[in-house]
Amino acid sequence: MSVAxxxxxxxxxxxxxxxxxxxxIDRANKTLKNVxxxxxxxxxxxxxxxxxDQYRVLLKVSFVLKD
Numbered sequence: 001m002s003v004a005x006x007x008x009x010x011x012x013x014x015x016x017x018x019x020x021x022x023x024x025i026d027r028a029n030k031t032l033k034n035v036x037x038x039x040x041x042x043x044x045x046x047x048x049x050x051x052x053d054q055y056r057v058l059l060k061v062s063f064v065l066k067d
Contacts, residue, residue: 012056034064
């Protein structure tokens, strides 16, 4: 039997939502072991001077706990 845990990560990019997701997963893998999946819980942008400044995602990342 395996047990997994879910953690939330907020990541941002100046380029795209996809880049924000990739940055979040890259960072999660540096800290968490056995990352198995992630899903985007929400997306938003910040706007400055009428233009998109940053793309932000809230990721839910799951990882398997080892004995």
